Amino acid sequence: MTAQTAPQPAEGLRQHLAEAMAQEAGSLAFRKTGTEWEHPRSVWLARADAAVNALHRWEQQGTIFRMCTIPSCLRELNIAQPERGWLQSSSVGYMCPDHGPLLWGDADDPRDRHVPAWRQVSTGARLCCSCGWDAGPTLFRNHGTVLWQAHVLVMLETMETAA
Numbered sequence: 141m142t143a144q145t146a147p148q149p150a151e152g153l154r155q156h157l158a159e160a161m162a163q164e165a166g167s168l169a170f171r172k173t174g175t176e177w178e179h180p181r182s183v184w185l186a187r188a189d190a191a192v193n194a195l196h197r198w199e200q201q202g203t204i205f206r207m208c209t210i211p212s213c214l215r216e217l218n219i220a221q222p223e224r225g226w227l228q229s230s231s232v233g234y235m236c237p238d239h240g241p242l243l244w245g246d247a248d249d250p251r252d253r254h255v256p257a258w259r260q261v262s263t264g265a266r267l268c269c270s271c272g273w274d275a276g277p278t279l280f281r282n283h284g285t286v287l288w289q290a291h292v293l294v295m296l297e298t299m300e301t302a303a
């Protein structure tokens with residue numbers, strides 16, 4: 141037992157993940173030392189790199205909390221442990237259990253719902269709402285989302301007045 145007395149390079153998350161994943165899968169890659177295990181080890185390390193990169197991207201986006209896409213709403217979703225009832229749209233983000241049913245709910249006629257989707261038109265992509273609304277040409281990143289948020293704020297106000 142002399143090898144372990146010398147200082148070792150700090151292993152970090154990558155090594156830890158690779159070993160944990162290999163063990164979980166029943167692989168002996170990190171328990172055997174023979175050179176024939178170098179390839180399996182490198183495969184597990186590559187998977188660990190992918191996982192670490194995904195975690196970094198997640199971190200760079202800020203926190204694991206996401207706000208409801210309705211600007212006046214303060215509800216937050218913990219994307220690590222999603223609460224029931226939250227909905228998600230790739231065009232505009234997350235909607236809380238209050239606003240989701242109201243705007244994306246089960247009205248039979250899609251025109252009574254406000255489900256956004258990007259559509260290709262001759263001049264590029266355009267954010268359209270299932271109710272028939274259309275964002276028109278957009279000028280910057282997220283412009284369509286901002287316009288759609290303004291559109292549904294008006295719709296919510298109309299619903300409230302009607303109720």
Ligand SMILES: [Zn+2]
Nearest residue numbers: 208213236239
């Ligand atoms: Zn909300």
Ligand SMILES: [Zn+2]
Nearest residue numbers: 254269271273
């Ligand atoms: Zn709409």
